[in-house]
Amino acid sequence: MVTKFYVFLEINKLNMKIGFCGTMSVGKTTLVNALAKLPEFKDYKFRTERSKYLMEMGIPLNTDSTVKGQSVFLAERASELMQDKIITDRTIIDVMAFAKCSESMYYFEADDFCQFASYMLEEYDYIFYVSPEGVEIENNGVRETNAEYRKLIDQNIQLLITKYRHRMKNLIEIKGSTEERINLVKGTIFS
Numbered sequence: 001m002v003t004k005f006y007v008f009l010e011i012n013k014l015n016m017k018i019g020f021c022g023t024m025s026v027g028k029t030t031l032v033n034a035l036a037k038l039p040e041f042k043d044y045k046f047r048t049e050r051s052k053y054l055m056e057m058g059i060p061l062n063t064d065s066t067v068k069g070q071s072v073f074l075a076e077r078a079s080e081l082m083q084d085k086i087i088t089d090r091t092i093i094d095v096m097a098f099a100k101c102s103e104s105m106y107y108f109e110a111d112d113f114c115q116f117a118s119y120m121l122e123e124y125d126y127i128f129y130v131s132p133e134g135v136e137i138e139n140n141g142v143r144e145t146n147a148e149y150r151k152l153i154d155q156n157i158q159l160l161i162t163k164y165r166h167r168m169k170n171l172i173e174i175k176g177s178t179e180e181r182i183n184l185v186k187g188t189i190f191s
Helices: 002-014 028-035 051-056 067-081 092-100 107-118 147-167 178-189
Strands: 017-021 045-047 086-088 126-130 171-174
Touching (some): 017 092, 028 045, 028 086, 028 178, 067 092, 107 147, 126 178, 171 178
Parallel strands (some): 017 086
């Protein structure tokens, strides 16, 4: 019986939904791309930023984001949660934070949106919050490079994490170099 339990645990470790949340330009995509090269995650699907594609479709981003625009981002995150063995560089928390910081959404719209979205948080096996500590903003031609806006997004992510922590299975903060972050992720998941 004990052997069956451990086999069940090992199988579950192979079918996890893992998301990285954090403000812009903290290295989430870099980290996910690095994990994709590791043999431990060879059977996983990896999803990374598609903001440029969405912007080209005319979907407003950042401070201009609307309820419809954030709904598109939420649908992307929800579609990821419908898969097993997924690692993504964005989570529902990120979508919620951008909704809260949108200048185009009413306060009550953002609150209702976040409340609705929060019900999906429990589907992540792990959410890793990537700290902006010590990371400079890089301009990729799409993301906002305003340091105050970046800080505002991070503050809202932290507030949302606090408010909806009860809906999350495992929340871990990570920081440091990409290599240090990889070691923290592997140590957490495979310990």
